[in-house]
Amino acid sequence: MSNNMTPTAALSSLAALAHECRLDVFRMLVKAGTEGLAAGQIAAALDCPASSLSFHLAQLTRAGLLEQKREGRSLIYSVSFDQFVALMGFLLEDCCQGRSEICAPLAEIARTAACCSETDAGSQQ
Amino acid sequence: MSNNMTPTAALSSLAALAHECRLDVFRMLVKAGTEGLAAGQIAAALDCPASSLSFHLAQLTRAGLLEQKREGRSLIYSVSFDQFVALMGFLLEDCCQGRSEICAPLAEIARTAACCSETDAGSQQ
DNA sequence: TCGACATTTCTAGTATTATCGAATAATTGA
DNA sequence: TCAATTATTCGATAATACTAGAAATGTCGA
Known part of the structure; x- marks a missing residue:
């Protein structure tokens, strides 16, 4: 689970996540999906000195x-979606004690974000 | 939305959220639901000096x-579920670009956490 | 093996955040 | 109005985190 x-x-x-640059990096990588991006690409997109970015990526x-x-000379970073999902789950633990009106909007967010329901979980790439 | x-x-x-004490407070209040808890109750439960806790609650x-x-002499704190849900949505924006295998687990988390689907959104208290 | 490339590690100077006792403010009952 | 209760703000100190240049590391093509 x-x-x-x-x-x-x-x-x-x-x-x-609580840092402007790191939040930008993370969201960029969420959008990039499983392929990820090289450190250099990220640094270029964010106009961030390489050594600073490296510090943030390490964190x-x-x-x-x-x-x-x-991958060759590049280091490719990608989101660990497992961990990301686990973090959401942790924050939502025991949310709202059965009073559905509180967090019903979450269901919609999940439907939208997860872009999936269970229509087609087998398509690779 | x-x-x-x-x-x-x-x-x-x-x-x-990125602080031990504040994360504890927040999760305690997520569990407490809309009713919330008084600052004093929280301080007692967390064994945290009042002035420190006040600093964290303010943050x-x-x-x-x-x-x-x-409420009388007490100040009652409760989670702003709107903001909480919006934060989740922000982090998930453009997640996984249609590749369902990535974040399908989110749907389940939402189902579990939202304790609701749309079975009974009218029950108060 | 060498030079160019991609990135990290080191370093130290700077900035931000946390801590909590003491003082202050708001509310209530007598 | 006064004392008790509940909680916040102030202020000084301590702890932690960020920044980015320079040096070091790992990789590749010739």
Whole structure:
């Protein structure tokens, strides 16, 4: 159910996201999907000095929100969607105690964001 | 659709959540639901000095994640579920570009957390 | 093996945030 | 109006996090 996140892990994930540059990076990578982006591409898009960006990427990665893989000379970063989903789950734990009017909008967000329901979970790429 | 959150607002929400004590407070209030809890109750439950807690409550409130109302001598804090849902939406914006396998688990989280689908959205209290 | 490239690590200077006791403010009952 | 209750604001100190240039690391093509 991908919801085995400790409070400590959630805390470092939130701390990692709580920075303008890192939040930009993360959202850029959410949009990029599983393919991810090279550090250099991100630095260029964000007009951020390489050493600063590297510091931020390391923080996001240490928090478990990003994964890193090497491809030639480049290091490709991508979102760890498992961790991302687990973080959402952690924040929503025991939400609203059965009073549906509180967080019904979440269902819609999930429908919209998850762009999927279960119509076609097999299409790769 | 409750998803008009600016990057700046999202940033301060995340920064507000990125602290052990504040995350505890927030989750406690998520569980408490719309009724909320008095500052004193929270301080007692978390074993946190009143002045420190007040600092943290102010931060969460300034970020828009909590609402405050007076009830006699007590100040009652409760989660602003609108803002909470908007934050989720912000983070999920343009998630996964149609590749359903990425964030399908979100649908389930929403189903579980939202404890509702649309079975019974009229039940008060 | 060398030079160019992509990125990280090191370093130290700077800025931001947290902590909590003491003082202050708002509310109530007598 | 006064004392008790509930909670916030102030202020000084401590702790943590950010920034970005320079140096180091890993990779590749010739």
